Amino acid sequence: MNPRRLLLILVxxxxxxxxxxxxxxxxxxxxxxxxxxxxPPYTPxxxxxxxxxxxxxxxxxxxxxxxxxxxxxxxxxxxxxxSLQIALVSTIITLIIGYPIAYxxxxxxxxxxxTLMMLVILPFxxxxxxxxxxxxxxxxxEGLLNQFLLWTGLISDPLTILNTKTAVxxxxxxxxxxxxxxxIYATLEKLDASLLxxxxxxxxxxxxxxxxxxxxxxxxxxxxGCFLVFIPVIGEFVIPSLLGGSGTLMIGKVLWEEFFxxxxxxxxxAVAVILLMILVIPIILFQRNEQKNREADx
Amino acid sequence: xxxxxxxxxxxxxxxxxxxxxxxxxxxIIYSFNASKLVTVWAGFSTRWYGELLRNEQFLDAAWVTxxxxxxxxxxxxxxxxxxxxxxxxxxxxxxxxxxxxxIYAPLVMPEVITGLSLLLLFISIGLDRGVFTxxxxxxxxxxxxxxxxxxxxxxxxxxxxxxxxxxxxxxPFDAFKSVxxxxxxxxxxxxxxxxxxxxxxxxxxxSFTSGPSSTTLPIKIFSAVRLGVSPEINALSTIMIGIVAxxxxxxxxxxxxxxxxxxxxxxxxxxQ
Numbered sequence: 195m196n197p198r199r200l201l202l203i204l205v206x207x208x209x210x211x212x213x214x215x216x217x218x219x220x221x222x223x224x225x226x227x228x229x230x231x232x233x234p235p236y237t238p239x240x241x242x243x244x245x246x247x248x249x250x251x252x253x254x255x256x257x258x259x260x261x262x263x264x265x266x267x268x269x270x271x272x273x274x275x276x277s278l279q280i281a282l283v284s285t286i287i288t289l290i291i292g293y294p295i296a297y298x299x300x301x302x303x304x305x306x307x308x309t310l311m312m313l314v315i316l317p318f319x320x321x322x323x324x325x326x327x328x329x330x331x332x333x334x335x336e337g338l339l340n341q342f343l344l345w346t347g348l349i350s351d352p353l354t355i356l357n358t359k360t361a362v363x364x365x366x367x368x369x370x371x372x373x374x375x376x377x378i379y380a381t382l383e384k385l386d387a388s389l390l391x392x393x394x395x396x397x398x399x400x401x402x403x404x405x406x407x408x409x410x411x412x413x414x415x416x417x418x419g420c421f422l423v424f425i426p427v428i429g430e431f432v433i434p435s436l437l438g439g440s441g442t443l444m445i446g447k448v449l450w451e452e453f454f455x456x457x458x459x460x461x462x463x464a465v466a467v468i469l470l471m472i473l474v475i476p477i478i479l480f481q482r483n484e485q486k487n488r489e490a491d492x
Numbered sequence: 493x494x495x496x497x498x499x500x501x502x503x504x505x506x507x508x509x510x511x512x513x514x515x516x517x518x519x520i521i522y523s524f525n526a527s528k529l530v531t532v533w534a535g536f537s538t539r540w541y542g543e544l545l546r547n548e549q550f551l552d553a554a555w556v557t558x559x560x561x562x563x564x565x566x567x568x569x570x571x572x573x574x575x576x577x578x579x580x581x582x583x584x585x586x587x588x589x590x591x592x593x594x595i596y597a598p599l600v601m602p603e604v605i606t607g608l609s610l611l612l613l614f615i616s617i618g619l620d621r622g623v624f625t626x627x628x629x630x631x632x633x634x635x636x637x638x639x640x641x642x643x644x645x646x647x648x649x650x651x652x653x654x655x656x657x658x659x660x661x662x663x664p665f666d667a668f669k670s671v672x673x674x675x676x677x678x679x680x681x682x683x684x685x686x687x688x689x690x691x692x693x694x695x696x697x698x699s700f701t702s703g704p705s706s707t708t709l710p711i712k713i714f715s716a717v718r719l720g721v722s723p724e725i726n727a728l729s730t731i732m733i734g735i736v737a738x739x740x741x742x743x744x745x746x747x748x749x750x751x752x753x754x755x756x757x758x759x760x761x762x763x764q
Contacts (some may be wrong), residue, residue, distance in 0.1 A: 198664070203585055206575035206635070210594040213632040217609030220616055295508035298501035310505070312744055317512050319736045321693045323710050323717075324729040328515035331522065331721045338518060371512065421600070429602020431696055436717065446604045453608060454699075463612070466605045473602070481596050488647070 218470070225260055225463035260464035270448065270465065274472065277445040280359070281427040284366040288423050289416065291367060292374035296415075297408075299375070300382035311379070318372045326365050326436050333361050333437070357439025365433040370426075374419040381415030382408070414487050421480040425473060445469055516733060523726035540727040550712060550728065557692055557709040560623060564630035565687035571631065572638025572687070573680055577668075579639065580646040598636040606633060607700030614701065621703035629701040630691040637690060638683035645679035646672075678747065685743070689736070 264270045299310045317325060332338045333356040340352040355361050385408065393403040431446035438444070445465065453462040523541075527534035544550060575595055582588070598606065610629045611621075619625060653675070657667040673680075695710035702708060716725055 199582075202574055203578050203582060203591075206571050206578060206639075207587070207591055209571055209632070209635070210575075210591070213610065213613070213628060214594050214598060215590075217613040220612045221605075221609045224612060291508070291511075294500070294504035298505045298508075301498075301501055302505075308744075308748075312740070313509055313512070316737070316740055317516070319689050319740055320516065320733050321710070321729070321736075323693065323695055323713055324519070324732060325516065327713070327717050327721075327725065327729065328519040330717070331726075332515060332518060334721070368511070368515070371508075375508075425600040426602060429604050431602075431604050432714075446602055449604045449608065450696075459612075462608060466608050469602065470605060473600075477597060477600055480600060481593065484596065 221463045221466055224460055225467045226258065227460055260460045261468075263461060264464055264468065269443075270445075270468075273443045273445045273448045274468070276443045277428050277430075278472075280362060280366070280444060281424050281430075284363055284370070284427055285420050285424045287363065288367050288370055288374045289420060292371055292419065293378060293416070295371075296375045296378035296382055299379050300385070307383070314372050314375050314379075322369060323432060325369055326433055329361070329365055329368065329437060330356065333364065356437060357441065359438065359442055361437040361439075362434050362442050362444075365437045366423075366427055366430065369433065370423045373422040377418035377422065378412055378415040381412045385411055414483065414490070417483050418480075418487065421476060421483065425476050425480065428473065429469060519726055520730045520733065523723065523730040525723060525726075528723065540723040541731075544724050544727045544731075547724070550709070553707050553709045553712040556623060556706055560626050560630060560698075560708060561688050561691040564627045564691045565634060565684050567627070567631045568635040568638050568687040569680060569684045572635035572683055573642050573676075575635060575639040576642035576646055580643050595636050595639055598633045599640065601633075603694070603696035607697040610697070611700040621701060622706045625701045625703070626698050626706060626708065629697050630687075630694060633697065634687035634690045637686050638680075641683040641686060642676055642679045645676045649675050678750075682743075685739075 295314075299307065299314070302310060330337075334340075335352045335354060335356070337356070339355065340349075343349045344352065355364075389407050389411075390403055393407045394400070398406065429446040429449075430444060431450050434442045434444040434447050435450070438447075446469075449462055449465045449469070452458050452465060522533075524536050524538065525533055526537035526539060575591075579592060579595065607629070610625075610632070614621060614625050614628075649672075654667050654671050657671045658664065662670065693710065694708075695714050698708045699711055699714075702711065713725060713728065716722060
């Protein structure tokens with residue numbers, strides 16, 4: 195292999211190994227170590243200088259105390275389950291809201307499409323934190339939504355929305371909507387319109403043509419969109435802590451509090467390890483799907 | 493085709509965009525509220541913008557954020573472009589699957605895990621947390637976004653152009669510089685912009701990797717917002733939304749003009 199090519203591969207590869215892969219190994223190591231010695235400044239358990247002997251004593255010192263601790267306190271199980279549930283429900287809601295928007299974009303006149311596309315991307319460029327914050331003022335008890343509902347006479351007492359799960363759903367659907375719209379739009383836009391005309395010529399109604407032709411052909415976009423919403427939402431921290439109040443349990447928030455408030459690093463690492471294990475399968479499936487899409491494009 | 497403007501499509505677009513934009517518009521309107529209470533309208537005023545500009549803490553944090561964003565997005569663009577080139581043109585090499593996995597995984601990895609793992613790395617190698625560690629962290633996750641954007645462009649362009657340059661006696665590096673780079677430049681630029689905004693926006697990873705002397709703007713906003721909604725934050729948000737809107741609109745106008753010019757040149761070329 196010529197040296198230039200080697201260098202080209204080694205620089206980004208080395209960077210990712212050092213700052214992406216090795217950190218996970220360290221998290222795993224700390225999750226498996228004792229609480230007392232890992233509180234900063236903690237002593238490293240693996241003594242590389244001691245060679246094989248050091249490695250053996252490292253294996254001997256490993257313990258699963260932190261993981262046992264997680265199974266004993268039902269807070270953690272509830273947080274994992276609640277995160278999975280919130281991610282699943284909000285992915286479905288985002289799909290139901292996002293699909294018609296993507297569909298309408300793909301069916302609009304070609305000269306309109308770049309503008310519509312920019313309107314979907316623009317919120318993505320604006321700060322995530324600010325977009326979540328915007329809902330705090332709308333959803334609070336004296337907020338605009340309640341003022342509006344009281345004014346129309348639909349309700350007589352203000353609703354409590356902020357600091358509930360409903361607010362978390364609204365926040366997630368709002369901030370992740372572009373991630374659902376864009377991949378679905380990309381597959382729908384490529385769709386050959388003559389297929390639909392053929393379906394209608396062959397006696398399909400417009401609805402059954404949609405169901406038999408358009409929907410199956412947009413499946414790869416739907417899958418990509420669902421992954422792009424589902425996977426990051428599981429570990430979400432900003433939305434539950436600003437809109438969910440103390441009552442909403444999500445694992446990202448638990449990890450944060452374990453780390454910053456309780457300062458229990460080994461337990462925080464153990465929480466991260468289990469979260470990662472939950473995410474490994476959807477992440478691999480996501481990567482497979484992306485690979486398949488790329489091969490289909492070529 | 494009359495179907496393009498069917499009632500269903502128009503309704504879903506209108507409702508969809510209203511949902512996406514109304515919260516931000518409300519935020520902007522209320523940033524000009526004279527009242528200290530965010531929910532009560534008491535007339536137009538720019539008072540909160542004045543108070544914001546006198547707030548040293550926010551200004552310091554904004555400066556740190558900008559420095560981090562420029563440094564990390566530039567570094568991420570170089571590394572991300574290299575990674576994209578390796579992914580698309582690298583051929584087979586040992587550990588290729590691991591490499592492409594490491595490119596895609598950070599895109600969906602929860603930020604709390606990335607932040608925690610980087611912090612534990614910095615502590616175990618004894619690196620003091622500060623601007624430098626935030627730059628390292630931001631470069632790592634945004635280089636993956638850059639490489640996805642750039643590799644999409646690399647995949648779609650005609651490889652024979654590069655081969656022609658090589659046949660005509662260019663060294664591989666010269667071929668890259670004079671053929672490949674100009675073609676992928678739009679993707680590289682949008683990759684840089686993406687990395688820049690990701691860095692400006694990041695709260696979670698910066699919280700883990702910043703030190704006491706290096707607070708970024710999102711960290712500052714987050715701690716202010718946790719205490720409740722404040723008109724000063726509304727003003728700050730409006731400024732940030734405004735900058736982004738101007739940036740994106742300018743960028744799209746520039747690229748539209750470039751496309752038009754290219755089209756015109758091609759048409760003139762055909763005539764000759």
